[in-house]
Amino acid sequence: MDLVPLTRFWRSRSSTAVTGENINPLYDPHQHQQHDLEPDLRDLNASLAALVEVFPDIAPEVFREMLSSISKESRIEVVTEQLLKKDAKLLRGRYRIGRGDRQSTSSPTSEQVGNAPTLATEETFRGESYRNAVKQVFYEEFKTLSHSSIKAVTAEQNYSYTLSRPVLQQLAAKSWRFSLANFWSKRSQSQTAPEHPNIVCQVSRASGETAALGVKRTGSTQLDRELWQLFVEPALASQRREQLIADHTYASKLNEAEAEDAGALFDCECCFGSVSFERMVTCDEGCHQLCFDCVRRTVNEALYGQGWARTVYPERSTVRCFAPTSQECHGAIPTDRVCYALSDADGSHDIWQQLQGRVASEALIKTVQLIFLSFLAAAFVFTVPLLLFTSVIWMMANILPPVAAIFHASWVRVHRSRQGLRFKCLNPSCTKTSCARCATIWRNPHICFETEKTSLRTAIESSATAAIKRTCPRCLLSFVKSSGCNKLVCNCGYTMCYICRNEITSKEGYSHFCQHFRARGGRCSECERCDLYGDEDEEAAIRRAAESAEKAWRDQGGKGDANTQLMVEALVGQAGHGTRYEKWLDAMVDAIAL
Incomplete structure (x- = not known):
């Protein structure tokens, strides 16, 4: 397959590739730059960006509706006044959730929105040329839908092509005309170009093979760039990846052939095959030579079979030497060579990442087991003296009444420190009452994490x-x-x-x-x-x-803040205000009463 960039292909064949009256020139992202917006549209977007920056929690569609009906001289002032006076009526259910609720295909541009990084391109005012181009493209793409439906959907999505297309696809899929048209169009669908009326496939006249994909001009440079990013860029990236893999495979075969002609092949000590030096790895102790194919087969057996224990070197995150000619070799293959051998076939690092992930998981499991055993040992060491101390205290409290009174007073202090969530600051300059769980000001009735x-x-x-x-x-x-x-x-x-x-x-x-009448309700079966x-x-x-x-x-972290939990633990575990002896005794009683 002859793969060339669209820019070079268009420049070299601009006089012959596009002919005829009904064929539009193709869009070139390097030549067709986006034109400046109209002055009034630029002012509207600047006002919209300023309002979004001042009111970040309000959906931008609210500002668009209000700005479009206000004169240029006092747009921001009038909208701000209306929001401050009638916010309950204007903003009912129209608050902005965040940038994560709508994935934008194009990054925010500071030229259009006045250096406002929180405003996406889909949320700004659209020019008349872009809106007309979007409707014309949808008319050609969704011929089974009426023009009024397309206009309604595009109006809901602020005339954004990227956001309107999925909604129109759902509407078109429900129509029986879509199924019939799709049946007849399957015979003529291209296997290389996406199913879109504005996406064309350039074919080389010399070889007859596909050379590059292109976007027919729609009359709006902004929409042309959007179509290029949605359809052409992913296809070109996939073609480049396939071409790199094919080039790498051809270069490896050519290198093997040249090494064989020159007699520069080396024998693998595992499979005894002859390969070139570039496809060999060597352990760091016995200098045993192993080929890439054996390394991949060994790692796959370790990951999906029963050879993990004897293959992987967890301390060094690599593979042990598995040469069968020397069973006493304790060396390992260098990490960089293992990574190169596992990614040699298709250029990806999936197997290498799986190997490193499992090594990390094994190390984490061993660490957790060691910590658990240490905790059991420490618990045993501290539990035995605590049980003995508890037994002695119980005997003294039953025999000596003054000792029993002292422990009873300590128990009351610990109990008071544990009960209730209402915490009042004793600082004379504060004296505020707050909740020990959610760390907010206490107001009756109190609801935590309101x-x-x-x-x-x-x-x-x-x-x-x-x-x-x-x-x-x-x-x-x-x-x-x-x-x-x-x-x-x-x-x-x-x-x-x-x-x-x-x-x-x-x-x-x-x-x-x-x-039609339906006695049992449900979907009509006649129309x-x-x-x-x-x-x-x-x-x-x-x-x-x-x-x-x-x-x-x-x-996004709506379950609570970790700092709040730490503060709750600090407040609940706070000891009483007394002598050092009482604090020590309260700590012991608190530990025994767990």
Whole structure:
């Protein structure tokens, strides 16, 4: 296969590769740089970045809706005033969870968002050329969907191609027209280029083989770069990896042939095969020579078979010498040579990483076993004297009443130090009452970790709202259906279906929905129209969004802070204020009462 970069291929064949009236020029990331945004769009993005920096917990879509309807002179001031006065109405369920909730394919650019590192490109205002190009590309890619559905989905996702494409794929997969079109298109699908109308495959006229992938120009440089990053870059990276592996294999065969012609082959002391010097390893004690193939087979047997104990040298994280000609060799193969031998076949280090991971696991297990045995020995050494001391104290407390009174007073002090979570500072300058578990100010009624619970509830509500949110493609107003049927009418007069997001004209009306009677409910078996009152998909979407939000919250550390736990242990284990003798006695009673 003749693999060449797209830039070199396009420059050399620009006069012959692209001909015809209906073929657009290909996008070249080195030549077609992104143009500057319009002045008004640049000002909108600068205002959006400033508001996101001031209010980092609010979703950027709130600012986009408000900025688009305010004049240029006082955008930031008016939006800030409205947020401070009407935050409860404007921000219901629209708080920002964080950058981890939406994976951006393009890094934030300081030129577009005013040096705001927390604002992604998908969250900024989009130019008219980019929005029109995205809709045209979707019209060609999803021909089974109506234009109104595509407009509704793109409006919900801020006209982002990367975020809108998965939603449109789900909608298209539910249509029977998609299955029929997919059946006929399978015969003409290319095996080298992705299934996309704007991705073309360049073919060399000399050899007839695939040379490179390209992106047809869409009219927006920003969308061209996005398509290049989504489809072409992964394919080129895969081709480069395959080419490197093929070159390495060919170079190894050529080296073996030259070494054989020159008589410079060496015999392996394990399999007695003849290989070149570059494919040999030598142990550091007996200088036994072993080939790469034997090293790989031995390591695979150690990892997946029964040869771990006699093969691996755990103290040095390498492999022992396994030459059968000398059973008394205690040497080992150098670590760098083992790594090179295991990665020689395909250029990857998976087997080497598995070997190092298991060596580390074995070392950790041995360390834990040693610590456990040491703990048992220490417990035995300290438990016997403690039992003897407890027996003596019990006998003295039963025989001598004053001794019993002293131990009773110590027990009362220890019991008081252990009971209750309410802790009051005795410092005259403080005198604050706090919780010994969550280290927050004590307010009746007190709920531990109330802030963390509120954070989890906010994350779940925000994700659930985003899952069922709809956006009007005409006025870009976002809304959520609380009750009623699935025929939604916006304030601007636009009518759409809540399920498929398709526009419902006045002529069509309620005929857009299923009219068949179903005695037992469920999905209609006579047609594929949307249900007028069906909400099964909505409940499933809310449930999936809530589960994802809870998992993301727990992965980000929402279970509690380690410093809080340490503070709780310090407060609970604090000894009483008394003499040194009383402190020592309280410590002994506290240890006995465990």
